[in-house]
Amino acid sequence: MNSEERYLMMYNKVADPIGFGKPIEVSLEGLAEALYCTQRNVKFIVRKLEEDGFIEWQAGRGRGNRSRITFLYPKEKKLMELAQQYASRGEYKYAFELIDQYGEGTGVRHQFVEWMNSHFGYRTELIDDLEADLLRLPVYRPILTLDPKELYYAFSVHMVRQLFDCLVKYDREAGKIVPSLAHAWEHDEEGKEWTFHLRKGIQFHHGRDLVAEDVIYSLERLRGSAASGWFVRTIVDIQRRGPRTVTLKLDRPNWLLPRYMCSTGMSIVPHELVEQDEQFWEHPVGTGPFRFGEWTADRIIMKANSHYFLGRAHLDGVIIVIMPEDTAAFAKNWDQLLIDHDAKDYQPAQDWKKVEYVTNGCSLLTWNRGKKGPQQSADFRKAIDLLVDRNRMVAELGGDRMYPASGFYPGEESYDSVACPDVELALELLKRSRYGGERLKIGTYGIHEKDARWLQKELASYGIAVEIQLENWKSIRDEQVRQDVDCLLYCVVFAEDEVCMIELFEQTGNFMRDHLDPGLLQWVENKIDKALASRETDKRWKELMDIEYKLRDETHVLFLLHKKLQMFHTPHIKGIGMNSLGWIDFKDIWLEKTTG
Template sequence: MLTAERYITLLNHYAGPVTGEQEEYEVALEDLTALFHCTERNVKLIVRKLQEEELIGWIPGRGRGNRSRIQFLVKREFFLLEFAKRLAQKGEYRYAFEFLHQYEEDKLILEQFIKWLNNQFGMEKLSDDIQARDVFRLPVYKAPLSLDPAELYYGFDSHLVRQMFDRLVQYDSEQEAVVPLIAHHWESNESGTEWTFFLRKGVRFHHGKILTAEDVVFTLERLRTEKMNAWLLSTMEQAEALDARTVKISLRQPNWLFPRLMCSSCASILPSDLGGQNESSYWMLPSGTGPFRMAVWNSNRLELTVNDDYFLGRPYLDGVKLIFLPDNIPNISKLKWEQLIANDSRIPAKAGEDWQRIETLSKGCSLMTWNRNKKGPQQSLSFRQAVNLIIDRIGMIQHSSKSGYPARSFVPQEETELGMFWYDLDAAKQLLEQSGYDGSPFLLVTRDTDADEAEWIQKQCAKIGITMHLRYEERSALTRVETVQEADAMLTCLVFADDEVCELESYLQANSSIYQHLDPGLRKWIFQLTDQILATKSKEKRRALLRQIEYRLRDEAQVLFLIHQKLSTYVHPSVRGLVINNLGWMDFKDIWLTSTNERQLESPVRKMKKSV
């Protein structure tokens, strides 16, 4: 990359943005030493390197006062585009964008690169002497923060964990029942304080170790020890291996929801030997029992390869390549790639008539939480209600780059699409006056990817004289307790992959903004109800208790529900088995490719020397 930067530096300095064919320019070595901030000896080495790469022609000056002459052999636009392609083909996608963003005046080149890159995504047939390999290559705009099940916070990370690991049991949303996974059977005592799980035979980790009860005990003990998701095992007293394939879990109080909790990605089973590595080394390329194993994980991409010996049957795909792209790619360019278009339903998708359309409404919503443990205007109920009434959800949807419906609760209800929402400017002004608001600002913290919504709320608040300051944080910072506690309010998005479990997680996970922002009295009341929920056998009664919590949070304007996001996915007819799961992602193990779509990825038009 250094050679490329030096070539562009020379080109910009002598030729400017436009160069003619085979033009020559006079050069003095002392000028180059200043340009590259190095000695004359190093300048000569740089010139020789550029000549070897066939990027420049160089005619040395002979005699005193005769300057050397330089000729640029590759046009600027062609060089920038081809070098970016080279980086991408080496898997250095982020570097490719960083390289092009240095030359923002060449926007056409960036557009050409994105167009070329879009053609690299989708199903890829790789042929060798033995057999063809089907690899699914797709772009993502957020790299996983953690793949440690005990430290999961974001939905995308949870989805990836499910590709590489398995749980004791899993939840089937169609049957609305817990079904076998690693455990083929489970049972409890009459009081729901002891649960026994019976494990399948022959389940292997990716590094070859047979899964036993020892691995389950190790995982559960590790999970409950100072981990972000330790709340899952808050009622556990002991996990015991009765034999190699039987685990007994003793609880300190009845918990009829325990098998449901074990469906969580956070309860994915790890090998007790960590693949013969220490913790830090293990998480660089973790070994699970899932349908795919990790092959590569770095800042540019994550690659999964098929687990041929998966106990529930080999997946159809041979591999999955996730390419991490920067967020600042224009939205219209993000949406289109050759065999699958995932887009906002308000943006026209150029899909064929025979393409399948999958429309999903997110189970979860975007929301605001108020920090009741910090001094500020948010301590007033009237103030919180005023902000709730000033937020025009319909207007926010129209303003933002997202599509969806106004939210009145955590998950979409039957009336979600009927347009029921709050917005009352006059009532908001009256409530603000009642609150005694003195003009003090409040701080809203969120991610920069939610800037559209945050800025919309800021403008709405300004309409009635409320001053709101914005602070954007990285995804990793939003999982830290100190960040949550510093905010007067937080704008976030919750995805409820497993409704009961995820709702409880919002109240009980120590890092969540809902948990951290509850005042002590409200938190104590919620804890009492969650104990009742765990001890209740009836799903209907558990649901009623959960609604009590949600309604109180809504009535006290502790949580302001905003938008249920809607996503339309268009799938080429050659891609089969694609289903959007509750995490808003596709389960890779069920995807397969018909023979009508065999192709090789496009290669660059011109080959440049590899060392550039």
């Protein structure tokens, strides 16, 4: 423990609420008791603090005379300085722990978060006497995994995309699948056999060339996994046709297989490292635009892959800082805001650029059909649907809430098909459902709490008692939680359109799949099989949209709102764009530097 921490510890024990600059009578015995140490250690601590100029000490002379200690600095000042020191070394978590330990009743936490705002953004820094362009961003959610096999959340998917690649990828602007690790692919007439040809010379970050065995291993390891195993359920055999050629054989047609291959869960990993290193996922190695640097409780550091086969990133590194979730209220939305801190005469005003679009997905409620309760009644579910005024929800809650939703995908059809609130009919349906005032338990997590509170208040006005079970990003995935609640409030984000919609019903552990009636789930799976067997896009969409319409019309799902994403940045920062996950593509960002 350094002198600053000893000072804060002793200040909390002795000087509160008297404060600094005033002599305080103490005894060595009393200090030893307060600091849980021996009198000998107290003498050492006092001497050290006095030598370092933190306190003045006047020893008591003679029997019964007490000593006097004067604290020379305000606690808030020293606490702030110490937190800044740790943050500057990248020890953000410990900085917040110190503030929580010693800063109660002060404004240090708020001040520290405001100081951290100036710490984030795009900077050019000297590393080993060389200039490095770094992007430092905070997140207010945990990074649960960097393993493509275990992906459930959009942010984890985004991070894995920086480190790994898939065989192919989807170009959303062009509306087509384009080469990635594979430069070419072909299929048989039935859509049951697909062959992929790998590029030559692609290297993993540790220097070994990509080969067919990596593809085979990466797909085989998904079998039986909770999150990504559904991708390979119809694959019955994977054959090596050469050092860079792989053929997949399916038990049924799947004309969406190339789109499956674009999904981050299908990322290709180095087979020998994953097999040999039990800690591989704590320091993963891929082929992606960034190499793994460090992962602690405080941050993740990624460094540019200088030999990336699709072109080196303009950035030299990205640092993701993991901030306490409750600090988001005091901080700028730095995951959507970029500032060039090195710009001269910086003016965050009219010349800023704005990027905004509606998220491809929606917020919704899934009803738990595996639990007894009022949600088993179609009349009850429809009544709730008719009582929720989504337009008013958007107006009153504001923020990123943009449009009312009647389906998964944003667009005029979803906005216009929202059921108009009808209190009279809703109350009649409640009566018909024999609802007896039972408490409805809504499970949700952090970022959706405001929406849940709004629903709680709104439904209470019609005599429907709502209990909110608030979880975090990790605990909401607990199987017991999902079984205990009557419904779950969350968001779905469709990074891969058709594939992500299918994922809702195919993925083990997906909230939608867990809560659907088993009979309905079987019907849905049959519709999905028909969609995959359809070579024509229009026919596939018809089958998939039939699923959405049934979920909506029979109120198996309560669609709520479509949300927006927006980002502001200075015109000096180029290459800005949001991907389908609502995150910035780090690889393409660059800083326009001018002289003069």
